[in-house]
Amino acid sequence: MNILVINAGSSSLKYQLYDMKTETAIATGRVERIGMDSSILTHEVAHQPEVREVSEILDHTTAVKKVLDMLTHRKFGVLRNISDIQAVGHRVVHGGESFSESVLVDAKVKLEIRRLFDLAPLHNPAHMMGIAAVEENLPHVPQAVVFDTAFHQSMPPTSYLYAIPTVLYRKHKIRRYGFHGTSHDYVSQRAAEYLGKPLEQLKLITCHIGNGASCTAILHGKSFDTSMGMTPLEGLMMGTRSGDLDPAVVPYTINKEELTLNEVNSMLNKHSGLIAISGVSSDMREIVEAMNDGNDNAKLAFDMYTYRIRKYIGAYIAAMDGADAIIFTAGVGENSDVLRKAVCERLTFFGVQLDEAKNAIRSPEPRKITTDDSAVSVLVVPTNEELLIARDTYRLVLTKLVGQGVETEG
Numbered sequence: 001m002n003i004l005v006i007n008a009g010s011s012s013l014k015y016q017l018y019d020m021k022t023e024t025a026i027a028t029g030r031v032e033r034i035g036m037d038s039s040i041l042t043h044e045v046a047h048q049p050e051v052r053e054v055s056e057i058l059d060h061t062t063a064v065k066k067v068l069d070m071l072t073h074r075k076f077g078v079l080r081n082i083s084d085i086q087a088v089g090h091r092v093v094h095g096g097e098s099f100s101e102s103v104l105v106d107a108k109v110k111l112e113i114r115r116l117f118d119l120a121p122l123h124n125p126a127h128m129m130g131i132a133a134v135e136e137n138l139p140h141v142p143q144a145v146v147f148d149t150a151f152h153q154s155m156p157p158t159s160y161l162y163a164i165p166t167v168l169y170r171k172h173k174i175r176r177y178g179f180h181g182t183s184h185d186y187v188s189q190r191a192a193e194y195l196g197k198p199l200e201q202l203k204l205i206t207c208h209i210g211n212g213a214s215c216t217a218i219l220h221g222k223s224f225d226t227s228m229g230m231t232p233l234e235g236l237m238m239g240t241r242s243g244d245l246d247p248a249v250v251p252y253t254i255n256k257e258e259l260t261l262n263e264v265n266s267m268l269n270k271h272s273g274l275i276a277i278s279g280v281s282s283d284m285r286e287i288v289e290a291m292n293d294g295n296d297n298a299k300l301a302f303d304m305y306t307y308r309i310r311k312y313i314g315a316y317i318a319a320m321d322g323a324d325a326i327i328f329t330a331g332v333g334e335n336s337d338v339l340r341k342a343v344c345e346r347l348t349f350f351g352v353q354l355d356e357a358k359n360a361i362r363s364p365e366p367r368k369i370t371t372d373d374s375a376v377s378v379l380v381v382p383t384n385e386e387l388l389i390a391r392d393t394y395r396l397v398l399t400k401l402v403g404q405g406v407e408t409e410g
């Protein structure tokens, strides 16, 4: 079965086409600058040069159409016909309390994703556009949705409730939901395999450090606490997001700077974090480069960023009364040995002993970067949210087909 995985953002759409017989991605790519003057489609197939196509792509329906055209392209394509796509799986960031697992898309599911627009205004509307675009281009193909929040539905109320009047939770479901769940779930499973121990016996801290960043305390295979909150703004300092701050900063800034609520919201989501402190970039590569060139603001941004990660690791060791392993993943976590070193070299109280030579190794495989006598292991585990989305989609579609009495051959 061929499954197309789609991660739709407000102005972008990332995709991977999986062959589920071998669980391999046969093509991957992204459409950027949707709705802007020149959109770019980048398409990659193993062992072949990357293809880049610039054109005008005004909306997600056209973006999906372009992706399908590319997948069936005479020269660059990997499929003979779009009917060779048997199912589509989507990443959906916010599933609220309604979804603790992945589901097939139907009218009720779409209504619920729409109802959650307010809680993830940057993400959920884009996902809905992706779903609608597939409906238009591939009308009879089953679609599944995999939620960032689902994995965190196991958190106890002590972790997910905010200490505010409970009527707000009852009436409006204001609580911590947590995000990047697919990634935290995936890397914790891979880490347990690597360590050769059942996940149910482990206390793990997973650090998904990408553009958005979050830490999760995973107790015996279940999310116990996580740093992102009702929205993906809380917790760690990120590329352009502030992470934790005193909520009183919001009304105070509104008064002092005569800003609207929307402007402050946009400031915290888009103009804070690394970019705000460094004045250089939201990209960790450029921060490290500027820091190495002697830029003090970049150094401060880096130090604040790594300090926050360290604080959350410390908090989660306390939350779980111990930890067997700390796992780094996502763009920064997988690639920046400088960041991992800065975080780990001040965790010696917990018995973390970084092995600098191992930390410097680059590899697409899970690996340990601590010494053999380190009390807590630190691992780097490349994430693969798309593979988990493909697997869930495959499972849901197969179950449906079997329920309908249709014969399947994988």
Ligand SMILES: Nc1ncnc2c1ncn2[C@@H]1O[C@H](COP(=O)(O)OP(=O)(O)O)[C@@H](O)[C@H]1O
Pocket: 209, 210, 211, 212, 239, 282, 283, 284, 285, 330, 331, 332, 335, 336
């Ligand atoms: N070699 C590297 N060193 C440091 N940071 C890197 C490196 N490669 C990628 N990154 C960081 O990874 C970030 C993107 O992470 P990613 O997980 O792909 O984010 P997202 O999925 O949220 O777009 C970039 O902003 C960049 O800062």
Ligand SMILES: CC(=O)OP(=O)(O)O
Pocket: 093, 148, 179, 180, 210, 211, 212, 213, 232
């Ligand atoms: C939830 C979230 O922050 O996602 P991303 O890291 O993709 O922005």
Ligand SMILES: [Mg+2]
Pocket: 210, 211, 212
């Ligand atoms: Mg990501």
